[in-house]
Amino acid sequence: MEQNDNAGSQSEVMISLRDLHVSYGDREILHGISFDVVRGETMVILGGSGSGKSTLLRTLVGLQKPSSGEIWLRGKNIAAISHSEMDEIRKKIGMSFQGSALFGSLTVGENVALPLREHTELEDSTIDIILRLKLDQVGLAGFEDYMPAELSGGMKKRAAVARALAMDPEILFFDEPSAGLDPIIAAGVDQLILELKRAFHMTIIVVTHELASAFLIADRMVLVDKGSVVAIGSADEMRASTHPRVRQFLDRVPEPAVSGEMDYLQMLTADRKTDKKRGA
Numbered sequence: 001m002e003q004n005d006n007a008g009s010q011s012e013v014m015i016s017l018r019d020l021h022v023s024y025g026d027r028e029i030l031h032g033i034s035f036d037v038v039r040g041e042t043m044v045i046l047g048g049s050g051s052g053k054s055t056l057l058r059t060l061v062g063l064q065k066p067s068s069g070e071i072w073l074r075g076k077n078i079a080a081i082s083h084s085e086m087d088e089i090r091k092k093i094g095m096s097f098q099g100s101a102l103f104g105s106l107t108v109g110e111n112v113a114l115p116l117r118e119h120t121e122l123e124d125s126t127i128d129i130i131l132r133l134k135l136d137q138v139g140l141a142g143f144e145d146y147m148p149a150e151l152s153g154g155m156k157k158r159a160a161v162a163r164a165l166a167m168d169p170e171i172l173f174f175d176e177p178s179a180g181l182d183p184i185i186a187a188g189v190d191q192l193i194l195e196l197k198r199a200f201h202m203t204i205i206v207v208t209h210e211l212a213s214a215f216l217i218a219d220r221m222v223l224v225d226k227g228s229v230v231a232i233g234s235a236d237e238m239r240a241s242t243h244p245r246v247r248q249f250l251d252r253v254p255e256p257a258v259s260g261e262m263d264y265l266q267m268l269t270a271d272r273k274t275d276k277k278r279g280a
């Protein structure tokens, strides 16, 4: 791992979570989450289905308000700021959603250009240069005039990443980047994440339950179980952990899932096994 090439900035905290509680209505989903992410680090949020990973990610990007606790991002506690302040911060974070979330009626290029048109006063010619650059960075040079429906699943993911990169974010968030992709295409998305880290020293937060992917891309990982942090550490520390929940999670799926359907079935059976152990 290239831990030393940006050692000077390694200790700069980019995101800090303090005792974060998040509820949907009366039901609390996250029960006091605390951890830091430092600049240039790739932090993977791991956890079984329903553990609260997506809720945590949605809260980190300001789509969900916490019921209490703090999220420090770029020197502001986003749990307690106004909408307009949050809009400013959002410009500096990029988000790649699980289903890519491309607008089907816009070309790939128009999708990538969207944040620039929304948030900047840049001229069309400049936007055109930037969008080509971003598509080039994700290996999609020349695809600006394609419609999303004309792209494969892996290409859609790349296009979504290009759009997330449009505003030159300091922090990139990925929700299940390899969901629904076959293993070879998923490995390509993992490589893209590694390249973004190497080339731009980006701070990257990835939610996944794909262990192979997590161990490949993570500098550190945090295991969330039933809305609480069970363990946090490097890949080696996690592998060596004797914590029963860590072992249960890591030993559960020895192979990367081969497809979205397999993934789904594994989640179902894993839940059932957990329920049986709980005596349900």
Ligand SMILES: Nc1ncnc2c1ncn2[C@@H]1O[C@H](COP(=O)(O)OP(=O)(O)OP(=O)(O)O)[C@@H](O)[C@H]1O
Pocket: 024, 029, 047, 048, 049, 050, 051, 052, 053, 054, 055, 056, 209
């Ligand atoms: N908008 C919502 N309204 C009410 N409950 C929700 C909402 N979104 C999620 N939940 C509930 O919160 C819990 C955590 O869901 P979340 O999607 O954060 O888990 P996850 O770890 O990302 O799971 P998965 O891997 O299956 O996506 C689940 O019990 C879910 O039913």
